Amino acid sequence: MANPHIDSLKQRRTQYALGKSLPLSQEAVTALVQDAVKHSPSSFNSQSSRAVILYGAQSLAFWDLVKDALRKVVPAENFAQTEQKIDSFAAGAGTILFYEDQDVVKSLQEKFALYADNFPVWSEQASGMAQLSVWTALANAGIGASLQHYNPLPDAAAAAKWDLPASWKLRAQMPFGSNEAPFGEKSFMDDAERFRVFS
Template identity: 75%
Template sequence: MNNPLIQSIEKRRTQYALGTALPISEQETTALIEAAIRLAPSSFNSQSSRAVILYGDESREFWSIAEAALRKIVPAEAFAPTKTKIDSFAAGAGTVLFYEDQDVVKGLQEKFALYADNFPVWSEQASGMAQFAVWTALSDADVGASLQHYNPLVDAEVAARWNIPASWKLRAQMPFGSNEKPFGEKAFMDDAARFKVFGTTSAAEARVAA
């Protein structure tokens, strides 16, 4: 499909083989991440998404915290694959920590009581869209990334280490860096099992009619 946005989305892939040689500067990377989050949609324009961007030693410190936390719960004899995975994240140029500000959520619940039960759900949706926007923007700039979830295992120590506001809730982590390996083929399930379209001429019928 010859659509720039779809082409950018298609380019977004999970990259575990990360390096530190970013194709753009750290300043440009930061600006890209901030713009993607700023422009991502949120319910009631709540702008509840927050981010902490770590580079170099700061990023590696985060993954050291994650490794130490995992060592407490993963049996020593089974830890080697976990260590390899954590090392691959730490090998990148940086990490984005995605948060949702719970004070914003609570404020909306109080202001719009009718929708109170929905605001936590909508906050999670906003976070997902922010993560997707950042991931797509990074991949469009040839920066590799993956999405990880070591919360809530690391939450307390990370909050103390980087002075995170108490109302910020950690939702995901995105290690990023240079693409050190090519991507493999991505498999897709059959469209017929995934989509239903009503009230318009289907593509197959259109071809027959033509």
């Protein structure tokens, strides 16, 4: 049975070979990201997810912050390989920084004390759903992307550079751009190891 949503999910793949050409205007990409985040679910409709969309020099600046942070923890003899990897992310047209607003989480914990322990978990789930929504939307627009997790290394520097609220917690980074290489075959584990069905 054909299902447009499943077909869309199948288009979402990790792309490390990124270029700066985009099939959409910057304004259209921004609107796409905003709509994808806006319409992603969150517990209690908390809308805790935040996104910072960086283009061009601003995106390069973020990856420079990452490199600066990594220089402090990666041995000098290994840094060339690390730098090459970071440069591949910087080669794209932009980067989306995914945040979760901890003030929203704390407010829900205060209002619904019975579920206080769950709200941080649900916030992480909301972030994951926002990331998947954006990634799938980009893929369906012909834009390549990957999901990275260099937090918390660049968090303080990024917050200072873009004057972000202290309550915003960085959860992931998504470099995006043109697809400069084909996708390889994706393998899947056996369904019997992954699913249980009872009727």
